[in-house]
Amino acid sequence: xxxxxxNIKGDAKGISALAGRPKWVSGLTRSRxxxxxxxxxxxxGCGFSTSAVHAGTLDDQASGAVGTPIYQGSTFLLxxxxxxxxxxxxxxxRFIYTRYGNPNQWALQTKLAxxxxxxxxxxxxxxxAAITASVMALVDKGAHVVASNELYGxxxxxxxxxxxxxxxxxxxxxxxDFDAIEAAIQPNTQxxxxxxxxxxxxxxxxxxxLSQIAKKHELRLVIDGTFLTPISCRMIEMGADIxxxxxxxxxxxxxDLIAGAVMGSRKLVDMIWPRLLSYGGCLDPHACFLFERGLxxxxxxxxxxxxxxxxxxxxxxxxPSIKRVFYPLLDSHxxxxxxxxxxxxxxxxxxxxxxxxxxxxxxxxxxxSIPKQATSLGGVESLVSLPFNTSHAGFTAKQRLEMGIxxxxxxxxxxIEDAGDLINDFEQALAEI
Ligand SMILES: Cc1ncc(COP(=O)(O)O)c(C=O)c1O
Numbered sequence: 001x002x003x004x005x006x007n008i009k010g011d012a013k014g015i016s017a018l019a020g021r022p023k024w025v026s027g028l029t030r031s032r033x034x035x036x037x038x039x040x041x042x043x044x045g046c047g048f049s050t051s052a053v054h055a056g057t058l059d060d061q062a063s064g065a066v067g068t069p070i071y072q073g074s075t076f077l078l079x080x081x082x083x084x085x086x087x088x089x090x091x092x093x094r095f096i097y098t099r100y101g102n103p104n105q106w107a108l109q110t111k112l113a114x115x116x117x118x119x120x121x122x123x124x125x126x127x128x129a130a131i132t133a134s135v136m137a138l139v140d141k142g143a144h145v146v147a148s149n150e151l152y153g154x155x156x157x158x159x160x161x162x163x164x165x166x167x168x169x170x171x172x173x174x175x176x177d178f179d180a181i182e183a184a185i186q187p188n189t190q191x192x193x194x195x196x197x198x199x200x201x202x203x204x205x206x207x208x209x210l211s212q213i214a215k216k217h218e219l220r221l222v223i224d225g226t227f228l229t230p231i232s233c234r235m236i237e238m239g240a241d242i243x244x245x246x247x248x249x250x251x252x253x254x255x256d257l258i259a260g261a262v263m264g265s266r267k268l269v270d271m272i273w274p275r276l277l278s279y280g281g282c283l284d285p286h287a288c289f290l291f292e293r294g295l296x297x298x299x300x301x302x303x304x305x306x307x308x309x310x311x312x313x314x315x316x317x318x319x320p321s322i323k324r325v326f327y328p329l330l331d332s333h334x335x336x337x338x339x340x341x342x343x344x345x346x347x348x349x350x351x352x353x354x355x356x357x358x359x360x361x362x363x364x365x366x367x368x369s370i371p372k373q374a375t376s377l378g379g380v381e382s383l384v385s386l387p388f389n390t391s392h393a394g395f396t397a398k399q400r401l402e403m404g405i406x407x408x409x410x411x412x413x414x415x416i417e418d419a420g421d422l423i424n425d426f427e428q429a430l431a432e433i
Contacts, residue, residue: 055110068289070104072286082096108121112295118243120264121269122262126259130261134242135193136279137268138191142168143189145193146171147173150201151193191219192221196225201326204335206338211239222242229245229347232302232346238342242263242264246259246260253294305347313327313350316426321356321360349414370382371412371422375390380415384410390411
């Protein structure tokens with residue numbers, strides 16, 4: 001059961017051990033501080049729902065109100081401890097200024113770390129802020145990155161447009177072709193960057209295998225886990241060094257917030273934190289409150305997403321107007337063996353091809369009454385979109401075909417609505433196209 005962690009205000013002991021040594025130079029031997037100056041409990045022995053509800057949550061000490069209050073302040077009172085934390089390099093562990101850290105950010109960060117089984121976490125104002133800060137912290141000028149050839153467009157733009165201006169380069173490889181991944185590694189390669197489940201064809205990436213390659217070549221493995229969650233698989237335990245999420249999707253889960261999260265070892269997350277300060281992508285306390293509230297129901301939401309997605313995927317697979325369905329838990333999915341061995345939850349993303357091409361897919365979208373036509377994913381409401389005029393509109397039809405995105409491809413983020421209602425809605429809509 002939960003056990004109390006000592007109030008880390010007592011941690012100043014470690015700092016006095018540095019007396020007499022030059023400051024700022026001994027990063028590896030410097031004593032490390034456990035987190036923010038607030039009392040919290042360790043929920044690591046508990047299940048996902050218990051951690052999601054309780055880990056990090058800071059009941060109001062003054063009023064007794066249950067749940068983390070919104071600390072809508074930009075700045076905090078300075079005392080000896082705060083001055084010392086700046087001087088000794090542990091300012092991340094004390095509250096000084098909200099861009100540096102805030103109790104609402106820490107409540108969330110503690111919860112996220114508990115869910116992912118990571119030592120540490122950071123929250124950001126968007127998934128892209130989290131990606132930019134993490135990647136820039138882990139590479140040097142002139143670095144080379146080996147990345148998936150099926151990346152989220154925003155990440156691709158960062159690599160393609162910003163990297164060259166900083167003397168950095170990227171090789172794009174098939175995430176399932178391990179020989180090609182190894183062959184792409186150069187002497188200046190510093191990170192491997194992949195997405196856990198690709199968009200829109202939902203290819204499942206073998207994180208454990210990628211981690212072996214990363215370790216062999218002394219590289220760091222960064223995984224964007226947005227399409228899956230810690231409820232599906234804990235990627236740090238599988239060997240990822242850093243896991244990044246667009247929390248705008250499943251982690252918050254209500255399509256009402258833009259946020260990002262990074263999880264990893266304390267040492268690596270400490271390296272990313274200065275980039276959060278420099279690029280400025282901190283998460284506002286009120287947004288933290290919404291994110292924390294959403295995160296509390298992650299486990300039960302994911303169970304509902306999976307149940308409706310699996311039932312709908314099975315229904316679509318046998319429908320005469322549907323050519324093909326992609327869902328990791330379907331026997332027909334190319335990565336089904338891997339999915340069965342590593343996923344505890346298949347998530348809510350279902351991609352399928354409608355007979356009749358993009359015009360049939362467009363008319364299907366118009367006939368559906370439950371899924372809303374919108375980009376994004378991971379909310380409680382089903383969202384549907386077509387890659388050809390949204391995420392992959394920048395590619396030609398020929399390029400999309402080469403990627404395996406055929407005409408009529410539909411991307412569906414299955415919400416938590418009842419599977420029977422979704423199936424009835426698809427039944428009537430497919431009958432009309
Ligand atoms: C896989 C993936 N990573 C990152 C992002 C960027 O996240 P955000 O929109 O929160 O910046 C997205 C957004 O769609 C995404 O799908």
